[in-house]
Amino acid sequence: MSQRLAKEYRALSKTLGRDPEYAYIISLAPVSEENLRKWESLITGPPDTPYFGHEFTLQIEASEAYPLEPPKVQFQARCMPHCNVDFDSGRICLSVLDAAHWTPAWDLLHVVHAIWLLLASPEPDSPLDVDLACLVRAGDRSAHNSLIAYYLNGGSRGHCGHVSER
Amino acid sequence: MKEGSVYDEGFNDDDDDDSILLEFESGSDIEYDDTGLLRRDPGLASLSDEESGKGGNNGYYLDGATISSRNVVIPKDELYENDGVPKLSYRCLTTDQIYELMLERLERIQPIFDISYEDIIVLLQQYAWSEERLLEDWTENRDNVIVSCGLKLGHEPVASRGIRKHANFLCHICCEANKMKTFTLECGHEYCLECYQHYIKDKLLEGKIITCMSCPLALKNKDIDAIMGDNSSQKLMRSSIKGFIQKHSNHYKWCPFVDCNCIIQVGNISTLSEFPRFHLSPYVVCDNQHRFCFKCGLESHSPGDCHVAELWVKMAQLESANLNWVLTNTKECPKCGVNIEKNGGCNHMTCKSCAYEFCWICEGCWAEHGGGYYECTRFKKEDKNGAVESKNAIRKYTFYYKLFSEHENSAKLDWSLGLTVEQKVKALQENIGISWIETQFLPESIRALIEGRTTLKWSFPVAFYSDPSHNLTKIFVDNQSLLVSAVEDLSQLLQVKEPQKIIDRKLEFFNKARFVRSRDKALVECGRDLLCKGICIPHQ
Incomplete structure (x- = not known):
């Protein structure tokens, strides 16, 4: 199975930067070429969301059994205010990351894309951040968005994400 | 006895309407004793026949030869004891029997669906074995069910199902080239056999339908066997049985004893709810003589209730x-x-x-x-007051718990003693030349011992929760010590090893086992009295 990650790496270096669909991915690559099990990805927030204009780091770890088992993916801790993300740890509640729903036919690009889509469509039925989920459930978009903006701009004990220069 | 009357009475008494119930097939000997608890006798002439002889009016025997018919027969008026104590009818099944019954069931519903058995198994697994729900959807929109359960593609097939041979195939899962054998379904998602084998191996224990790695098209049992090269689909079906039993846990329960694979099926589950009123528990005994409570799944815990x-x-x-x-x-x-x-x-x-x-x-x-x-x-803050207050309670508890666990350990020893009894019986037959039926006082004594020990063990929780100043509690404690000495006596007697001595002391075995039984019963009754009269109040 060791070739799988190598192949994904090769394929990604061709896709990324060319396919406009994945333009939001600034990088998706192993942390070092020595160890292909640990990856990192930098993505920008989707347009028309409070995340737009910010960059976020995803930490990805593929186990020995990948692709038979899903990779472990989380945001950098205390960077992602989102109703399906635990702010303090960065853990994500997303069905494709769950062993029961994962299939080996998916790859890391699929996973990153699914997480990026999650940013634009929060799922209040599976909340890890109860306050944000309440706001989504109540339909109070502006409060939801401004609370996220507050977090992203350093509210509540600072934040470690960076504002895009672009 | 009215043939078949009970089947209608009890076994169609289906609480959750959407379940498949496997019907009682062959009756095993079922007997009720006069405590209202159910006992199963292995069908041998044994001490217990004599013991519960006076219960013979209420209880009854089904002759093994006459009940090869499908239904268990229980006379209607016998469903309740004289004092309104409920009765339970049940039987013990193995996983193989459950599986066979499931297949039989399939055979009967197959004409409704008019598709192959394998396909129906897929459908039922997808519907978590709730037949009603499946039938409903099936009649409403048959094509939709077929596609959503992964039996057929929503579009024209692009490949033919099965294993293919290649000279040099690049599998997209493991990304290794030079693969010779691959597998694909009609969807055309083709992956190498090794990847499929790894994928299936992980999924076999889940008991759910295994699909193509890229789409919801289902793998059937024969595909699984073809890929794995053995009869792995059986494993999947076994896991599926687990799911079936969990889904229908009102009717079926696994025997809780370690390594016991028996499943108990209760027919008249509506009576289950009536037991607590009498501070009784619905006890069942599996084919390995494990006695447990069908309600809470614990071993027999009388005199305490659930x-x-x-x-x-x-x-x-x-x-x-x-x-x-x-x-x-x-x-x-x-x-x-x-x-x-x-x-x-x-x-x-x-x-x-x-x-x-x-x-x-x-x-x-x-x-x-x-x-x-x-x-x-937000409002999940437990106050941690009363920590000091509970210290005394803990001390009292520890005292009773020690007694409880001591008897638990002894019960374990008795159980291993019971395992040697088979050899003793054999020795009696071979060395002394008496008939098998005459040796049955030995296993029966063991049973009396184990049951007595279990009662003793569970009498300590009752004592713990009882008001110590009350007279009845004192009587209960006296009863406890009587049973303790009866049990210890019998336990000692069962240590005797020489066949001749055993046969010489046969009468002693009879008497001591009988004494344990009667003390056991007295303690159970006394404990129930404590509960009924509100002297024993379980609290946290």
Whole structure:
């Protein structure tokens, strides 16, 4: 199975930067070429969301059994205010990351894309951040968005994400 | 006896309408004794026949030869004892029997669906074995069901199902070239055989339909066997049986004893709810002579009722660090009672076994989280007062718990003693030349001993929760010590090894076992009295 990650790496270096669909991915690559099990990805927030204009780091770890088992993916801790993300740890509640729903036919690009889509469509039925989920459930978009903006701009004990220069 | 009357009475008494119930096939000898609890006799002339002889008026025997018919026959007026104590009818099944019954069931419903058995198995697995729901959807929109369950593609097939041979195939899962053998379904998603084998191996124990790795098209049993090269689909079916039993846990329960694979099926489950009123428990005995409570799944816990047992066990769990972990890290599904470990994700839990959706914090139904949404997360602060107050209670508890566990250990020893009895019986037959039937006082004595020990063990929780100043409690304690000496006496007698001595002391075996039985019964009755009169009040 060791070739799988190598192949994904090769394929990604061709896709990324060319396919406009994945333009939001600034990088998706192993942390070092020595160890292909640990990856990192930098993505920008989707347009028309409070995340737009910010960059976020995803930490990805593929186990020995990948692709038979899903990779472990989380945001950098205390960077992602989102109703399906635990702010303090960065853990994500997303069905494709769950062993029961994962299939080996998916790859890391699929996973990153699914997480990026999650940013634009929060799922209040599976909340890890109860306050944000309440706001989504109540339909109070502006409060939801401004609370996220507050977090992203350093509210509540600072934040470690960076504002895009672009 | 009225043939068949009970089948209608009991076994169609289907609480959750959407379930398949495997019907009682062949009756085993079922006997009720006059305590209202059910006992199964292995059908041998044994001491217990004499013991419960006076219960013979209420109880009855089914002759093994006459009940090869499908239904268990219980006279209608016998469903209740004279004093209104409920009776339970049940039988013991093996996984193989369950599987056979499932297949038989398939045979009967196959004409409705008019598709192959394999396809129906796929459908039923997708519908978590709820036949009613499947039939409903099937009649409403047959094509939709076929596609959504992965039996057929929504479009024209692009490949033919099966294993293919290649000279040099690049598999997209493992990304290794030079693969010779691959597998594909009609969807055309083709992957190498090794990847499919790894994928299937992980899924076999889940008991759910295995699909193509890229789409919802289902693998059938013959595909699984073809890929794995053996009869792995049997394993999947076994896991599926587990799912079936969990789904129908009202009717079926696994024997809780270690390594016992018996399944008990209760026919008249509507009577189950009547036991607590009498401070009784619905006991069943599996084919391996394990006696357990069908309601709470614990071993026989009389004289205590399920409530006593539950509180006692909860307390015992707090004592043990290991079980403490289970308590803090897992919760029982509020609906089906399966232990669930939360290993990540949010508080929106979906029970894997019954698909009930609930909130991890308040254990309430998830759908009802309206209005004060997620409120439960904020008001979860347990006050830690009363820690000092409980210290005395703990001391008292420790005292009783020690007694409890001592008898538990002795019971384990008795159980291993019981395993040697078979050899003793053989020795008696071979060395002294008496008939097998005459040696049966030995296993019967063992049974009396083990049951007496279990009663003794569970009498300590009852004593613990009882008001110590009351007269009846004192009588109860006296009864306890009488049973202790009876049990110890019999236990000692059972240590005798020489065949000749055993046969010489046959009468002693009879008498002592009989004495244990009667003391056992007296203690159980006395304990029930404590509960009925409110002298024993289980509390936390």
